[in-house]
Amino acid sequence: MPPANPELLPGTLYLLVLRTLRAGPLHGYAIAKRIRDVSEQGLEIEDGSLYPALNRMLVKGWLASEWGTSENNRKARFYRLTAEGRKQLARETESFERMVSSIQRVLRTA
Amino acid sequence: MPAWNEILRRAAFLRRRSQFDRELDDEIRFHIECRAEELQAEGMPVREALERARREFGSRARSAEDSRAAWRFQWVEDLWRDVTHGARAFAKSPGFTAIAILSLGIGVAANYVMFTVVDFSLLRPPRIPHANEIVALVSTAKDSNASAVSYPDYAAARDRSESFQALAAFTAVSAGFAAHPAETPRMKDGKLVTSNFFSVLGAQPEIGRTFSAEEERVRGNDLVTILSHSCWQDSFGGDSGVLGKRARINGTDFTIAGVMPARFTDVDDSLSDDEPSFYLPIGAAPRVGNAPDLLENRERRSLTVFGRLKPGVPLPRARAEVATIGGSLEKDHPETNRDRGMTVRSIIEFRSGGGPGITLASLAMTLAVMVLLVACANVAGLLTSRAPARAQEMAMRLAIGAGRQRLIRQLLTESLLLAAGGGVAGILIGYIPFALGKRLVMEFDPKLVALFPLSGDMRLLAFSTAVALFSVVLFGIMPAFQATHTDLVSVMKGAGTVARRRGWVRKLFRGRNLLVAGQVAISLLLLTITSFVYAGVYKTLVTSIRNPGFQVDGLVGVDFDPAITHLKDLRAAQFFKELAGRVRSAKGVKGAALIYQDVAVIRPESPAARDDVKVSGVWVDEGFFDTFGIPLIEGRAFRATDFGPSPAVAIVNDVLVRRYWPGQNGVGKQIRLKAGQWVSIIGVARINAFMAFGTGPMDTIFLPYGTPKGREVMLTARSTGDPRGLVEPIRALIHDLDPDQAMPDAHTWQNTYGVFLRGAMLSLDTLGAMGVLGLLLALVGLYGLLAYEVGSRTREIGIRMALGARAGAVVRMVLRYGVALAVCGVGAGAALDWGAERLMFALLGVGSNASGDPKPPEPNGGGQMSIQIGTEHFGHEAFTILVVAVFVITLVAAYLPARRAARVDPNVALRAE
Structure with a gap:
């Protein structure tokens, strides 16, 4: 298991990365930037912890990677979702939503 | 995926x-x-x-x-790190590692070698479909453990019993076999079988057919035979047109009706020397010679009878039914079946020979298991004595952040390493007896190699190693729990002293003491049992081989099979007489003798003999005593004139004279032979037993040679030079005299005796080695415990010395501890011995003297060694010596560390705090 980022719920980094890549392939920096921008700086990810997570997802076969050219015309490694990754995204999204809604129920009623 | x-x-x-x-x-x-x-x-x-x-x-x-x-692969890398770490730790304490691996290796080897041999010879079922359904029907007698059945008794059991689907029978036969009538016959082994023999075994012929029920009864001319696969290949070149051809067996032509497939075997496959070459219907027995009355004579008990129980019939019911039939046969035929009965045995009981085989095997296995136990206890002791030091290391690693799981895994890996080392050592050590055994068998008869296991059974090796692994892991992992359950500070600070006050440690210590005392007890038991068996077997077996009572060098023997070709009784006697005469006058021959052996039933005219007794009977010609050089202490040897039509003289051995006429001269005493004829003793020979291995002194009677009647005749010649040089000339003489005679086996007696002796010594040495190894292992364990105990009390001793205790007092204190352990161990060992003694006597029937039937062992070449335990009780001398030895070694093991402790400088000891 990845060493959990104290700011994130365990395992959510995978979810965020998978969700971010749903729109299309991105390189590592773009993934980090997208997460930061979309969450409006709400989620602090230490950039260094992104790469071990990406590699673990490569090992699991959720992602595939290839070298390409970045928008600023430099060599960069692009990550994209595999079919397995899409399935995993569906699974993680569902379980995350279930968890969040449970927590919310508790917060509302208790 | x-x-x-x-x-x-x-x-x-x-x-x-x-x-x-x-x-x-x-x-x-x-x-x-x-x-x-x-x-x-x-x-x-x-x-x-x-x-x-x-x-x-x-x-x-x-x-x-x-x-x-x-x-x-994280775990692979962790494992690799653990392995290298463990290997480094072991390399740092080579003494510990060597002893631990060697101990385990010995234990594993002893176990798997012994179990392989036993499994190979006894437990493995024969290659028969549903072999475990097969049962054997055997005859029983009060005074012997022979189990063969006569044909009339077999027929009665077959016809009257209702427990069996079918009962089949066979007996072995050797005969001169010629693939066609013009060829010179060669001796081949065959079997006389009932017609249902093959169907009960569930076997189909490769080509042709098996016997019909009529053929079992045919004694006339339409005789048929079935060949074995190898005989078909060897003698007929695998010719598929062989059916309908004729083979000449002991002078009678048999039509070939079928061929059995390769690897066809019957119930005694691993016990017979050679695969039979041919099968004959049992009705043909009179035609092939050795026992013309096989089918009628109730005293000719030579059949092996087996069958399959009907479905749903339990063994005890079959047993009861067969016992009833045996009882009625005894009533109907008192003259032949007195004190005879019948019973049913399971296939394993049968193959192990009923009682003694299984008990000897279980004795051997028990010894092997004990060696393994001692080895495991030993390693356990070694590991626990290292535990406190390891616990300190573990505490240190915990303190710097290692996970507990990781530590346990580390120790587990080390244990596995140790056990693997033990397994490898076991293979290497276990190789020795197999290699020696193989060399011996090759030397004796390369054909027999297939009958012996030549390497260990890997499953058994795995099993033994698993047992070793279990004990190693159990004790090897202890430091991890020790470390993870103590508070780190005290362990790191105090090298175990603080921890020792905790309850679980005290328990561990009691456990360790128990371990060592138990080890002493078990090794003592092991030693007494082995020394008892060793002494007993050595005394009878090795002595009888080493001192046969005559000079073995220079003798060459030629064994003639009982079913000797076409020669019948009188003509056979003439043939042998003529042959002996020619051999005697041949060049390089000092003397020659004809011999055959059997049980002789006699009644010495003595108050000590109230009934007929069975003794070893040796029928010899007039050349015998000269040729063998057996000394006569009274009277004279046989002369040519003693060999009339009904000779009235006999020579006996000194053993027999001492038994029936103690303190008197034997010459002139009368003995009644079974036929009712009286003979008088003309000489007394000094010999314990003639050609009987491992039986001890036996009453023996030498009688003038007559007609051998189906007994194996042996011509023995003493050469002036190398006996091997005589083999060919003798063969030439046989051929000159009778060109149709199948060529018999020839061998030098020295070789035969040498192989037997080395075979006996090998098994004895293996046995002895187990006892000695067990003791050595136990002593190492004892030493380890005491050394550790003293080491862990260094501080206490330092304080005592600082407070004024003298070195002598300290040494005494440590010695007291060692002696207390030894006393407990020896006491427990003595109790175990007492129990084992009772048990072994009960199992082996020693003391009740089961040797009532001095059945002469087959003369050399037969290779059967009947081993009897010659000692009547456990030697108390041996036991005393062993106890003293255990004490002495315990004292030494305690003294050395005690002296070291006494030399401890109080300053050093206290500074360690």
């Missing part, structure tokens, strides 16, 4: 590791530069932007390391 793909992806990573590192580096640099550019775009100065980007990224090394780690 995602898991499988994952492994493939990880494996692919291994090949491009350096490329991966480079790319990861590039990627991270790209990331940081992008972030820096972004910050610059927001207006940050170049240097500051780069600085900030780096800080945000965090540790690049850690990111790279964690990324790499994602790809690795």
